[in-house]
Amino acid sequence: MSLEKLIENLKGYSDEDIKKIKEAFYYARDLHKGQYRQSGEEYIIHPLWVAYILSEMHADADTICAGLLHDTLEDTVASKGEIIELFNEDVANLVDGVTKISKLNFSTKEEERMANTRKIIVGITDDVRIIIIKLADRLHNMRTLEFKKVEKQKENALETLEIFVPLAYYIGAYRLKSELEDLSFYYLKKDNYLRIEEKRNAISSEYSDSLLEMSTTISDVLNDNNIPNEIKMATKNLYGIYKKVDGGAKLSDIHDLLSLKVIVDDKKDCYSSLGYIHSKYKPVDNLFKDYICNPKTNMYSSLHTTLFGKRLVQARIRTQEMDKIASYGLATYWDINKDNARENMQSDLREKFQFFESLIQINSIFGDNSEFVRQIKKELFGDNVYVYTSKGLCIQLPKGATPVDFAYKVGVGDIMVYAKVNDDAVSFDYTLKNGDRVDIITDNLSFGDRDDLLKYATSETTRNKILTRKRDKDI
Ligand code: MN
Numbered sequence: 102m103s104l105e106k107l108i109e110n111l112k113g114y115s116d117e118d119i120k121k122i123k124e125a126f127y128y129a130r131d132l133h134k135g136q137y138r139q140s141g142e143e144y145i146i147h148p149l150w151v152a153y154i155l156s157e158m159h160a161d162a163d164t165i166c167a168g169l170l171h172d173t174l175e176d177t178v179a180s181k182g183e184i185i186e187l188f189n190e191d192v193a194n195l196v197d198g199v200t201k202i203s204k205l206n207f208s209t210k211e212e213e214r215m216a217n218t219r220k221i222i223v224g225i226t227d228d229v230r231i232i233i234i235k236l237a238d239r240l241h242n243m244r245t246l247e248f249k250k251v252e253k254q255k256e257n258a259l260e261t262l263e264i265f266v267p268l269a270y271y272i273g274a275y276r277l278k279s280e281l282e283d284l285s286f287y288y289l290k291k292d293n294y295l296r297i298e299e300k301r302n303a304i305s306s307e308y309s310d311s312l313l314e315m316s317t318t319i320s321d322v323l324n325d326n327n328i329p330n331e332i333k334m335a336t337k338n339l340y341g342i343y344k345k346v347d348g349g350a351k352l353s354d355i356h357d358l359l360s361l362k363v364i365v366d367d368k369k370d371c372y373s374s375l376g377y378i379h380s381k382y383k384p385v386d387n388l389f390k391d392y393i394c395n396p397k398t399n400m401y402s403s404l405h406t407t408l409f410g411k412r413l414v415q416a417r418i419r420t421q422e423m424d425k426i427a428s429y430g431l432a433t434y435w436d437i438n439k440d441n442a443r444e445n446m447q448s449d450l451r452e453k454f455q456f457f458e459s460l461i462q463i464n465s466i467f468g469d470n471s472e473f474v475r476q477i478k479k480e481l482f483g484d485n486v487y488v489y490t491s492k493g494l495c496i497q498l499p500k501g502a503t504p505v506d507f508a509y510k511v512g513v514g515d516i517m518v519y520a521k522v523n524d525d526a527v528s529f530d531y532t533l534k535n536g537d538r539v540d541i542i543t544d545n546l547s548f549g550d551r552d553d554l555l556k557y558a559t560s561e562t563t564r565n566k567i568l569t570r571k572r573d574k575d576i
Contacts, residue, residue: 102149110156111165118162121188122152125166128187132177139248147241148172154237159435161443163188164230167195171234174200198224198231199238205264207478215470222477223464226457229450230443232268233432236277239265243284258288267482271456273399273430282340290343297339300352304412305336308359311411315382316361319416322377323363328370333362356388356407357415364424368393371404371418378416382408388415393423395493398455401427455497456481466565476561488533491540498560502533505557508541509566515551516543529557 104126111119129148136144152168160168166188173179174196184193201221209215225232243261246254262285269278287294305312316332323330337358345355352358365374371393388407396402403419425433431450434442450457459481467473484500490511498506504520504527520527521540533539551567558564 102146102153104149107149107153107156110153113159114162121162122165122169125169125188125192126152129169129173132173132179136176138245140245144172144176147245150241151234151237154240155234158233158429158432160230160233160432161435163191164195164234166192167199167230168234168237170196171199171238175203195228195230195234198228199234202231202235203238207263207474207482209474210471212470215474219464219470219473222460222474226450226460229272229431229446232272233274236265236269236274236281240277240281243281246284246288254288258285261285262289263482269430271399271454271481272432272450273397273401273426273454274428274432275401275430276428279338279341283338286340286343293343294339297343297346301336301339301342301358304352305359308410308412312359312361312414315408315410315414318381319361319363319378322381323365323374326373326377328365328374328377330370330374331364333364335360335362353412356385356413357405359412360415360417362424363416363418364421365418367420371420374418375404375406378406378408378418382410382414384408385413393419395489395495398487398495398497399430400449400453401430403427455495459497463562466562472561480560480562486533487535488537488539491538496539498533501559503529503557503559504531504533504539504541505529505554506559506563507533507539509558509563511541513541513543514554514563514566515570516545517554518542518544529554 104123107122107126108119111122114122126145126149130145133144133148138144138147148169148171151171152165155165155168170179170184170188170192173184174181181193181197184196202225205218205221206214207218209218239261242257246257249257261281266278266281266285269275269281283294312334316334320330320332337355337360342352342355342358346352363374363378365371385407388405390405392402393404402423403417405415405417407413407415419427422437425436429436431446431454434446434449438445451461452458460477463473463476463480467476480499485497486500486502488496488498488507490496496507496510498510504522505514505517508514508517508520519542520529520531521542522531522533522537524538524540551570554567555564558567
C-alpha cells in the first residue's frame with residue numbers, strides 16, 4: 102500500500118479533496134515516524150489501508166482524512182486542537198470518535214468505565230461515519246492478525262464477533278460483516294474453519310456446471326423478455342455455514358449455500374424476473390421472501406427465492422442500487438446520494454435503521470449505567486429474533502422474546518388483550534420464532550396496572566415499561 106495506490110483509487114474526487122488527503126497522509130506519516138507494525142512494516146501502512154478501504158466505499162474527503170489520522174490521537178503527540186487547526190472540526194471529531202470507540206468494552210464492571218462505555222455507545226449515533234471508519238480499521242487489523250500472538254488473536258477475534266460484526270450488520274454492510282466473521286472464525290476455530298472451507302469448495306466445484314447452466318437459462322429467459330440483467334454466482338460465507346451446521350443442519354439442507362444474484366434495472370423488473378425464473382425452476386414453497394416490500398431492519402432489500410436445481414440454489418433478485426446497499430449499507434450513501442450523503446445517512450440512521458431507534462430508547466429508559474450496558478449487550482449485541490407486524494414491518498427482539506415483549510416494543514403493551522401468531526391465538530409465554538407474524542389484539546378501555554404481564558417479560562426494557570405504567574397510575 103502506498104499514497105500513490107490510494108490516490109489512484111480516488112477517481113471522481115476533486116483536486117481540492119486530493120490535496121487535503123495528501124496533507125493528511127504527510128501529517129500522519131511524520132507523526133508515526135519510527136513506529137512499526139508487528140509485521141515489521143512502517144506504521145503508516147495501516148492508516149493508508151484504512152483510508153483505501155474507505156475510498157472503496159467512495160467516502161467523503163473528511164472521512165478519508167480521518168482514516169489516515171485515526172491512530173494519531175491515541176499513539177502520537179497529535180492533539181485534537183491541532184487537527185482542528187490543520188484540517189477542520191469534522192475531521193477532528195471523527196478521529197476523536199474512532200479513538201473512543203476503540204475503548205468500547207462490554208466486560209467492564211467498574212462504574213466509571215461503565216459510564217464511559219455508555220457515552221461511547223450513545224455517541225455513535227451522532228455521526229455514523231465513526232462506525233464506518235472503525236469497521237475499516239478493524240477489518241485491516243483482522244486481515245493482518247497473523248502477526249499477533251495467539252492469545253491476542255483470539256481476544257481480537259472474539260471482540261470482533263461480539264461488537265463489530267453486529268455493528269456491520271446493523272448498518273447493513275454485509276460485505277464487511279462476512280469478511281469480519283470469516284476472519285474471526287479462522288482465528289477462533291481453525292480446524293472447523295478448514296473443514297468447512299474444504300467441504301464448501303467441494304460442493305461449489307461439484308455443482309459449478311449446473312449453477313452455470315442455471316445462470317445461463319435464467320439470463321436467456323430474461324433477455325427473451327427484454328429484461329436487461331446481470332447474474333453473479335456466490336457462496337455463503339464460512340461462518341454462516343458453520344452456524345447452521347452447528348445448529349444441527351446438514352450441508353445438503355442449507356438452501357443458500359450456493360446462490361445466484363440476479364441484478365436488473367428496476368423494482369418492476371425484479372417482480373417480473375421472479376415470474377420468469379419460477380417458470381423455469383420450481384421454487385421451494387415456504388422459502389420465498391419479499392424484502393423489497395418488507396426490508397430487513399437494516400434496510401436490506403431483495404427478493405429471495407429458493408429453486409430446485411441439481412441441488413437447492415437461492416436466487417436473490419435486486420436492482421443495482423439494492424446490490425450496492427447490500428454490500429456497504431449506510432456507507433453506500435456516499436456512492437448513491439452524492440450531494441447530501443452525510444445528512445441522508447444521519448436522518449435515515451435515526452428513522453429507518455431499527456438498531457439506532459432501540460439504542461436511543463434504551464438510553465432513555467435506563468438511568469443506571471450498568472443496567473444500560475447490560476441491556477445493550479443483551480438486546481442489541483446478543484442473539485436476536487426477527488418477526489413481523491400484521492402490516493409486514495420487521496421487528497427485532499432479543500432471542501426468547503414473548504408476545505408481551507413484542508407488544509411493548511411496538512407500543513401497545515398496556516392495552517393488549519391477547520396475541521395471535523400466524524393467525525393462531527397463542528399464550529403469553531409463547532417463544533417467538535424468526536418469521537412469525539404477530540398480531541396484538543387490544544382494548545383501549547381496559548386496564549390499570551399490568552403486573553399480570555411481568556412474568557412474561559423476558560427483557561429488562563419490557564419489565565421497565567410495565568412498571569413505569571404502574572407508577573404513572575399510582576400517581
Ligand atoms: Mn488502527
